[in-house]
Amino acid sequence: MPIFKEHNEQLNLANTLLYKGKALEAAAVLEPLVKQEVPDALLMKVDVLICNNPSVGLKFVFELVEKGIAGASYKAAFLLYFHPQVGVAFQPYLYDAYIKGDLNAVIAAANLYYQQNDLVKAFTILKRFDHLESIIAILDALDFESVSEPIEIYDFNDIKKADLSALSYQLIAPEINLYTVDDFVNDFECHWLKCHAESSIKRSLVVDGHTGKNEVSQVRTGSVAQFVSTSSDWVLLNIEMKISAYFNLPVEHGELSNVLHYAPTEEYKAHYDFFHPKDSGSAVALQDGGQRYKTVLIYLNKVKSGGETNFPRLSKSITPKYKQLIIFNNTDNNFAPLPLSLHQGMPVIEGEKWLFSKWIREKPTSYKNVLNAISFL
Incomplete structure (x- = not known):
């Protein structure tokens, strides 16, 4: 059934209500479209039902x-x-969606096989849809030279979740629990994040210490794309869950994820990520989840020159390393600011720098509403 303008208006309104936690009101808005069996309305009804009773939503x-x-x-x-606790295998449903040509399923399945280093099956899945521009871009960006040709795939039963036990971390500075983890993400995820960001990237902002509002500043001269997650963002949400699981950080304590871009000469001068208690604007910033106590960064490309993440008060500097994750504390365990967490993104000298970033707060943030609205939590 085609989606008409008035359908979109109702769907957007219902979605907004869901994000605000108003499931009953969202249900009332959706009901006329549900009766007409508009697919997007039926799928959104799943999320509405899960808000009240997960088992009813799953049955639906x-x-x-x-x-x-x-x-x-x-x-x-x-x-x-x-939601593996449900105890029902996801693989048959993902395979069914893939066979039906669902692009979201194609991206998700290809990434999951790529994640477990099964390049043949990742390539096969993508090759079946190489008439689509977005798939052509992925095939061009990734290295499939070792794959001679596609194979027959009859199911996805061998898809597994990421083996995080294979990762190892290195302590760089115990003063702020500064760690690095190599190869935390894969080539597929890096490409997907950059492509996902390009359509909405804009000049980066900083939080004004006096007002608590975001503003343009010469302190930060790069660009940023912020992601308001949807259920089509399987790749992004999988990365967020890996961060949550590996570091034991509640995903709902995160702010929205960002992808940052720095061209030559662009930088982020020395700054803190915590909200300074003496700044008048901090009271506004702290309302959504309290203090920013951890910062997570992941390098998404190979930087030709420059772009280091420097910690001047620790005399430590981390050279950009493709697919490497960096994590550090901005506060102590009582959420008091750590002055030693002062850091800067050094100017890019040659090439460009792409970076994934996520801030973690001391309490759940409004991002929890976004995750609830898509039945992620």
């Missing part, structure tokens, strides 16, 4: 799969992958 999405509603198999796979 399985009913939608049986009816052959567009997007239902992917929705079921998404829910089951990120």
